[in-house]
Amino acid sequence: MTNVTFYRNEHLPFLEAKRCTRSDLAYQKHFHEEYSIGLIDEGETEAWCDGHAYRVETGRAISFPPGMLHACRPASLDSWKYKMLFIKPEWLDQLEPAMAEPLRIPFLLEGHKNQYCRRLINQVADALAGADEPLAAESAAVELIYALASRNTLDLEHPSGPGCEQPYIRRIQEYLHAHYHERITLQRLEEAVGVSKFHLIRLFKKGTHMPPHAYQNLLRINHAKAELLKRRPIADIAAETGYYDQSHFSKAFFKIVGVTPQRYVSTRMP
Numbered sequence: 001m002t003n004v005t006f007y008r009n010e011h012l013p014f015l016e017a018k019r020c021t022r023s024d025l026a027y028q029k030h031f032h033e034e035y036s037i038g039l040i041d042e043g044e045t046e047a048w049c050d051g052h053a054y055r056v057e058t059g060r061a062i063s064f065p066p067g068m069l070h071a072c073r074p075a076s077l078d079s080w081k082y083k084m085l086f087i088k089p090e091w092l093d094q095l096e097p098a099m100a101e102p103l104r105i106p107f108l109l110e111g112h113k114n115q116y117c118r119r120l121i122n123q124v125a126d127a128l129a130g131a132d133e134p135l136a137a138e139s140a141a142v143e144l145i146y147a148l149a150s151r152n153t154l155d156l157e158h159p160s161g162p163g164c165e166q167p168y169i170r171r172i173q174e175y176l177h178a179h180y181h182e183r184i185t186l187q188r189l190e191e192a193v194g195v196s197k198f199h200l201i202r203l204f205k206k207g208t209h210m211p212p213h214a215y216q217n218l219l220r221i222n223h224a225k226a227e228l229l230k231r232r233p234i235a236d237i238a239a240e241t242g243y244y245d246q247s248h249f250s251k252a253f254f255k256i257v258g259v260t261p262q263r264y265v266s267t268r269m270p
Helices: 097-104 111-129 134-149 167-179 186-193 197-208 212-228 234-240 246-257 261-265
Strands: 004-007 015-020 027-030 035-042 045-049 052-056 061-064 070-074 081-087
Touching: 004 111, 015 111, 015 134, 027 212, 027 246, 035 111, 061 111, 081 111, 081 134, 097 134, 111 134, 167 186, 167 197, 167 212, 186 197, 197 212, 212 234, 212 246, 212 261, 234 246, 234 261, 246 261
Parallel strands: none
Antiparallel strands: 004 015, 015 081, 027 070, 035 061, 035 081, 045 052, 045 070
């Protein structure tokens, strides 16, 4: 087995599992368009989340809502294994508002809730990896979401700063979402947002913890992931998302996802 593997089921297009056993793999700041749930199987990680640092030990589960910036680095290269589940927001739209609202809050789970969610995360991942009936994987995913949404006073809620609520930052993000595949200059952003490019950079980094070009690159990679699963040619996706060539695209993709585009699209699907 390779050190980073993705698992999917064609009957569950909203769900993806990832297993990593590569101890030297650290992820730079990034965000997912899916609701993401992680479980540390072995070792510890130094997790950074929206400007705050956490130590996540073996057996702990941590979750992030779509769009929340985070990063992780193994505390030791001796032992490092984890798994992730990615759930598309559209599937969660079926939840009642009272259940969906808590999922917008990122959690570092504690106590009995952590143990229960740990078991369900393993059930979902094992069902996808073992090519079980889709009913088994989705049923465990439903239980997991309800467990995560339940209130537990021991859970650590990651505080989020007010920066992204600033109108200028929202306008920059909206522009980047609409034009991420294009060659964007600071002059274009300045004209679109109505603020000096020098002030723009300072505002955006303060509010999002990254410069605009890094945010644009994450949008490109997230779009590429979705397009790769449609079995489209990698060269076409690289050009469509604004990369100079396929090699440049592959390097950028690996830094964010942990595998090459070729490996990502060829991973396990029953």
